[in-house]
Amino acid sequence: MVDLTGSGSVPPEHGSGSGYGSGGNGKKPAKKSRTRRGKRGRRRRNKRSNRNNKTPPPYFPPEVASLKLVNPTQYRFEHLATQLKWRLQEGRGEAVYQIGVEDNGMLVGLTEADMKASLKTLKRMAEKVGADITLLREREVDYDLDRKIAEVLVRKVPDDQQFLDLRVAVLGNVDSGKSTLLGVLTQGELDNGRGRARLNLFRHLHEIQTGRTSSISFEILGFNSKGEVVNYSESRTAEEICESSSKMITFIDLAGHHKYLKTTIFGLTSYCPDFAMLVVSANTGIAGTTREHLGLAMALKVPIFIVVNKVDLCSRATVDRTVRQLERVLKQPGCNKVPMVVSNPDDAVTAAQQFAQSACITPIFTLSCVSGVSLDLLKVFLNILPPLSNSKEQEELMQQLTEFQVDEIYSVPDVGTVVGGTLYSGVCREGERLVVGPTDEGRFLRLKVGSIQRNRSACRVLRAGQAATLALGNFDRALLRKGMVMVSPKMNPTICRQFEAAIVLLFHAKTFRRGSQVTVHVGNVRQTATVECLHGKDELRTGERAVVRFRFIKHPEYLRLGAKLLFREGVTKGIGHVARLLSPSQNHDQNQNHEQNLQEH
Numbered sequence: 001m002v003d004l005t006g007s008g009s010v011p012p013e014h015g016s017g018s019g020y021g022s023g024g025n026g027k028k029p030a031k032k033s034r035t036r037r038g039k040r041g042r043r044r045r046n047k048r049s050n051r052n053n054k055t056p057p058p059y060f061p062p063e064v065a066s067l068k069l070v071n072p073t074q075y076r077f078e079h080l081a082t083q084l085k086w087r088l089q090e091g092r093g094e095a096v097y098q099i100g101v102e103d104n105g106m107l108v109g110l111t112e113a114d115m116k117a118s119l120k121t122l123k124r125m126a127e128k129v130g131a132d133i134t135l136l137r138e139r140e141v142d143y144d145l146d147r148k149i150a151e152v153l154v155r156k157v158p159d160d161q162q163f164l165d166l167r168v169a170v171l172g173n174v175d176s177g178k179s180t181l182l183g184v185l186t187q188g189e190l191d192n193g194r195g196r197a198r199l200n201l202f203r204h205l206h207e208i209q210t211g212r213t214s215s216i217s218f219e220i221l222g223f224n225s226k227g228e229v230v231n232y233s234e235s236r237t238a239e240e241i242c243e244s245s246s247k248m249i250t251f252i253d254l255a256g257h258h259k260y261l262k263t264t265i266f267g268l269t270s271y272c273p274d275f276a277m278l279v280v281s282a283n284t285g286i287a288g289t290t291r292e293h294l295g296l297a298m299a300l301k302v303p304i305f306i307v308v309n310k311v312d313l314c315s316r317a318t319v320d321r322t323v324r325q326l327e328r329v330l331k332q333p334g335c336n337k338v339p340m341v342v343s344n345p346d347d348a349v350t351a352a353q354q355f356a357q358s359a360c361i362t363p364i365f366t367l368s369c370v371s372g373v374s375l376d377l378l379k380v381f382l383n384i385l386p387p388l389s390n391s392k393e394q395e396e397l398m399q400q401l402t403e404f405q406v407d408e409i410y411s412v413p414d415v416g417t418v419v420g421g422t423l424y425s426g427v428c429r430e431g432e433r434l435v436v437g438p439t440d441e442g443r444f445l446r447l448k449v450g451s452i453q454r455n456r457s458a459c460r461v462l463r464a465g466q467a468a469t470l471a472l473g474n475f476d477r478a479l480l481r482k483g484m485v486m487v488s489p490k491m492n493p494t495i496c497r498q499f500e501a502a503i504v505l506l507f508h509a510k511t512f513r514r515g516s517q518v519t520v521h522v523g524n525v526r527q528t529a530t531v532e533c534l535h536g537k538d539e540l541r542t543g544e545r546a547v548v549r550f551r552f553i554k555h556p557e558y559l560r561l562g563a564k565l566l567f568r569e570g571v572t573k574g575i576g577h578v579a580r581l582l583s584p585s586q587n588h589d590q591n592q593n594h595e596q597n598l599q600e601h
Contacts, residue, residue, distance in 0.1 A: 069099075069117070069118045069121050069122075070114055070117040070118065070121070071117065071121075072121060077121070077124070077125070080121075080125055081125045081128045081129060084125050084126070084129055084131075084154065085129045087154075088129065088131060088154065088156055089391055090390055090391055090392075091386065091387075091390070091391075092164050092387050092389075092390065092391050092394065093155060093156055093163075093164050093246060093247070094153070094154070094155050094164065094247070094386060094387075095153075095154045095155075096136070096151060096152070096153055096154070096353070096384070097122060097151070097152045097154060098149065098150075098151055098152075099115065099118050099119070099122070099149065099150040099151075099152060100115070100118075100141075100147070100148060100149035100150060101149060107141055107142075107149060108141075108147070108149075109140075109141035109144060109147025109148055109149050110147060110148060110149075111146060111147060112146075112148070115138075115148055115150060118150075119133075119135070119150070119152070122152060122154075126154050126156075129156065130156050131154050131155060131156030131225065132154070132155060132156070132224075132225035132226045133152050133153065133154050134152065134153045134155070134226055134227040135150060135151075135152055136150075136151040136152060136153050136349050136384065137150070137151050137345065137346055137349050138150045138151075139346075151349065153227060153383075153384060155223075155225045155226075155227070155246050155247065156225060156246065163222075163242065163245050163246055163247060163248050164246065164247045164248065164387060165247075165248045165250060165455075165465075165466060165467075166247070166248070166249050166250070166274045166275065166385065166387060167250045167252060167271060167272065167273045167274050167275075167467070168249055168250070168251050168252065168273060168274065168275045168276070168277050168382075169252045169254060169267060169268055169271070169273035169275070169276045169277070169297075169302065170182060170251055170252060170253050170254055170276075170277050170279060171254055171256075171264070171268075171276055171277065171278045171279070171293035171294075171296075171297060171304075172256055172278055172279035172280060172281075172289075172290060172293060173256050173280070173281070173284070173287055173288035173289050173290045173293075174255075174256035174257040174258075174288060174289070175256070175281065175284075176256060176279045176280055176281040176284075176290075176309060176310075177279060177281060177309040177310055177369060178213070178253060178254075178256060178279045179198035179201045179202070179213055179253055180195060180197050180198045180309075180369050181279060181307065181309055181369055182198075182201060182219045182251050182253055183197030183198045183199070183200060183201055183219075183369075184197045184369045184372075184375065185219075185221050185231070185251075185375075185378075185379070186219045186220065186221050186231050186232055186251070187200060187231065187232050187233065188229070188231045188232065188233030188234075189233070190369060190370060190371075190372050191369040191370050192370070193370045197369060201213075201217055201219060201253060202217075213253055213254070213255045213256065213260075214255055214257070214260050214263070215255070215263065216252060216253065216254060216255075216263060216266070216267045216271075217252075217253045218250055218251065218252060218253070219250075219251045219253060220238065220241060220242075220248055220249070220250055220251070220455050221248070221249040221251065221382065222241045222242070222244060222245030222247065222248050222249075223245060223246065223247040223248075223249075223382075223383045224244055224245055224246055225246045227383050229379055229383075230244045230245045237456075238455055238456035238457060239456065239457035239458075241455075242454075242455050242456075242457045243457075247383070248455065249382050250455070250467065251277075252267055252271050252273055254267045254268070256288070256289060256293075257289070258288065258289050258292075261289070261292070261568075262519065262526070262568075264293070264296075265296065265521050265526075265566060265568070266521065266524075266526055268296055268297070268300055268302065269300065269521045269522070269523055269524070269526075269564070269566060270405060270407045270421075270422070270523055270524035270526075271407065271422060271467065272422055272424075272465075273302055274302075274303075274387065274388055275302065275303050275304070275305065275385070276297040276302045276303070276304040276305075277304075277305055277306075277307055278290070278293060278294055278297070278304055278305070278306045278307070279306075279307050279309050280306060280307070280308050280309065280322065280326065281308075281309055281310050282308050282309065282310045282311045282313065282314050282318060282319045282322050282366070283310055283313050283314040283318060283322075285321070285322045285325050286322075286325055286326065286329060291329070294329070294335075295506075296566070298335065299506075299566060299575045300564055300566065300575075301359075301564075303355065303356075303359055303388075304362060305351075305355060305362060305363040305364070305365070305381075306326060306339075306362060306363070306364045306365070307364075307365045307367060307378065308322055308323060308326070308364065308365065308366040308367070309367060309368070309369065310368065310369075311366050311367060311368045311373065311374075312368040312370045312371045312373070319366055323341060323364060323366065326339065326364060327339045327364075330362055336360060337360055337361075337362040338358075338360050338361050338362065339362050339364055340354070340361055340362065340363050340364065341363075341364045341366075342363050342364065342365050342374075342377055342381065343366075343377075344377070345376075345377060345380055347377070348377045348378075348380040348381045348384075349380065349384060351363035351381055352380075352381050352384035352385045352386075353384070355385070356385065356386045356388070363381065365377060365378050365381070389465070394463070394464065394465065397424075397425045397426075397464035397465065398425075398426065398427055398463055398464045400425040400426050400464070401425065401426050401487065401488040401490055401491045402423070402425065402426030402427065402428050402432070402434060402486075402487060402488040402491075403423070403424045403425045403426060403485055403486075403487050403488075403491070404419075404421055404422070404423050404424070404428060404434070404470070404485065404486040404487070405421040405422050405423075405424055405485055405523060405524040406419045406420075406421045406436070406480065406481075406482060406483070406484040406485065406486060406524065407420055407421040407422065407482060407524050408420035408421065408469075408482070409477060409480050409481070409482065410469075411477055412471075415450075415451075415471050416450075416471060416472060416473045416474050416475070417471075417472045417473070417474070417475045417476070417477045417480070418469050418470065418471050418472065419469065419470050419472060419480065419486070420467075420468070420469040420470075421467065421468075421524065422465070422466070422467045422524075423462050423463065423464055423465065423466055423467075423468070424464065424465075425464050426464060426488065427461060427462065427463055427464070428449060428452070428461070428462040428470070429449070429452075429460065429461050429462075430449060430450070430451060430452055430460055431448065431449065431450075432448070432449045433446065433447070433448050433449075433489070434446075434447060434448075434449065434486045434487060434488060434489070435447070435486070435487060435488075435489050435493075436479075436480065436484055436485070436486045436487075437484060437485070437493070437495070437558070438484070438493075438495040438555070438556050438557065438558055439479065439555075440554075440555040442495050442497075442555075442556045444487075444493060445479060446489075447472055447475050447486070448472070448473065449470050449471070449472065450470070450471035450472060450473050451470075451471045452468050452469070452470055452471075453468060453469045453471075454466060454467070454468040454469075470486075482524065482526070483524050483525045483526060483527065483557060484558075485524075485558045487558075493558055494558075494581065494583070495556040495557065495558050496556060496557065496559060496581040496582055496583065497551060497552050497555075497556045497557075497582075498532065498549060498550065498551045498552075498582040499549070499550055499559055499578055499580065499581050499582060500535075500547055500548065500549045500550075500578075500579050500580040500582070501547070501548055501550060501565050501576045501577060501578050501579055502545070502546075502547050502576050502577055502579045503545065503546060503547075503548050503565070503567070503574050503575065503576030504543070504544070504545045504574060504575060504576060505540045505541070505542055505543065505544055505545075505546075505572075505573075505574045506542070506543075506573040506574050506575060507542050507571060507572065507573050508540070508541065508542050508571075508572045508573075508574075509570075509571055509572070511539040511540065511541055512531070512534075512539060512540040512541070512572065512574075513531070513534070513538065513539040513540070514531055514532065514533055514534060514538075515530065515531060516530070516531045516569075516572075517529070517530050517531075517553070517569065518531070518567040518568060518569040518572060518574075519567060519568055519569060520550060520552075520565065520566075520567045521565070521566045521567065521568075522557075522559055522563050522564070522565050522566075522578060523559075523560070523563055523564075525557045525558075525559065527552050527553070527554055527555075527557060528552075528553050528554070529550040529551060529552050529553065529567070530550065530551050530553055531548055531549070531550060532549040532550065532551050533548070533549050534546050534547075534548050534549075535547040535548070535549070547579060548576075549582075559578050559581060560578065561578055561579075561580070561581065562577055562578060563577060563578045564576075564577055565577055565578055
């Protein structure tokens with residue numbers, strides 16, 4: 001938050017009397033002490049009465065004549081504009097200014113005339129750096145109703161025309177209304193109560209027939225520099241949405257049915273969402289895969305907010321019961337979250353700011369896609385939601401060598417082979433030469449990037465953290481598979497068939513031991529692996545930790561040290577991180593030692 005009132009110090013209030021310690025000639029010290037206590041008591045009583053009379057503490061209202069931003073000098077204005085430009089760069093194109101608040105957080109407030117003048121100056125500053133301002137909210141100061149505090153969102157398109165992009169994974173049980181909610185948000189039209197809004201999101205005929213999502217789809221919602229929604233209404237195309245938006249929310253619509261759980265986990269691990277939106281039906285409450293999806297998001301440390309959908313189908317008492325049920329689950333020792341029910345625009349602004357600052361805050365929205373109640377609160381929240389990484393972290397990733405994760409593979413007529421995924425590090429340009437792998441034999445193949453598309457519009461340069469599709473021309477699609485990486489030839493990528501991971505077993509019906517087979521998810525890698533050994537233990541039970549060596553059963557994979565790991569098989573579930581990669585030579589030596597040990601026994 002930024003203080004726009006300037007910085008200034010308030011002179012301390014001097015006491016009215018200073019004669020208690022001067023003189024006295026050593027007479028009756030105890031009486032002096034009682035006199036001091038009596039004076040202090042009177043002061044405390046006076047302070048209490050002042051508080052009851054709504055009068056401010058003596059130090060609260062500073063010398064506002066030197067703090068207001070009214071008609072600043074040219075030098076002062078240039079300084080403030082430079083400061084705003086720097087803050088926009090740090091916030092990747094966004095900054096929130098608090099007007100009427102000192103640097104130390106003291107709520108001072110401004111009169112109506114001073115507030116108008118300060119907003120006018122802020123607008124001039126924003127115009128100078130090519131940005132727009134949006135008034136988020138105004139609040140009155142408790143001790144003086146004539147003074148107000150304002151929060152203003154300043155947003156601009158970054159200098160390189162790369163809009164701010166946030167990815168939100170959409171989770172929830174089957175039939176909770178996930179696809180319908182995304183259809184209403186991105187199409188700009190309310191649902192008819194029979195699922196009309198979700199039809200544009202489905203990718204397969206059986207999804208339209210059953211109404212259930214079985215694959216991963218992407219939808220975009222834009223906000224312009226003034227905070228207005230930009231979506232497919234008014235017959236806009238995806239390219240027009242990208243051109244008009246300063247901020248883009250990319251929704252990753254995941255499957256809710258339990259039989260598509262592996263697809264949901266793949267979407268959470270490979271697409272690196274910034275946030276997760278858990279959709280809960282108001283009339284059914286926490287049911288089916290809701291708890292499982294909540295646990296997956298928490299295990300992967302993805303910040304989560306909750307939307308209680310379909311409030312038009314049930315009474316207010318039923319909605320309140322569902323919200324209380326969610327609050328109980330969130331407060332349990334395993335979650336340790338602080339639920340925050342959003343009921344007005346002021347709550348939505350507060351929720352967005354606190355949600356990004358603290359991982360334990362969990363906003364809860366109650367809305368309807370048919371009546372449209374409280375949909376605007378969710379839009380306000382998404383508009384203000386800041387990115388998790390700042391510009392410095394982004395620049396550090398861009399300085400590294402190129403690494404692109406392959407999540408999807410297509411064959412497009414007249415274009416050839418196309419791969420979709422996320423650029424983990426570096427910068428990728430049209431015409432760049434990379435290597436892709438590992439193949440089943442553990443090799444990397446050379447290729448050339450043709451064209452790049454991001455959010456269905458052409459893009460010449462792809463930066464770290466952005467998702468896109470890359471055209472590879474005549475490269476043989478049969479040589480590609482999900483889980484591969486495209487990296488710079490300078491990287492000399494290492495591959496492994498065996499690796500060690502520090503894990504915690506979340507649940508197992510019996511015991512987890514050597515020889516067990518599980519499906520391992522590490523980023524965009526998804527493959528069955530066998531447990532080769534458990535260091536220091538013979539078996540694991542639910543809740544226990546260990547360092548485990550896994551071996552992929554099909555082909556080697558490219559992994560990164562420290563990458564989050566999630567494995568499952570039936571009801572068996574566990575999480576952890578990659579602790580050590582074993583090279584092929586180490587694998588051969590360890591296998592020989594293992595065979596010798598078996599022969600000795």
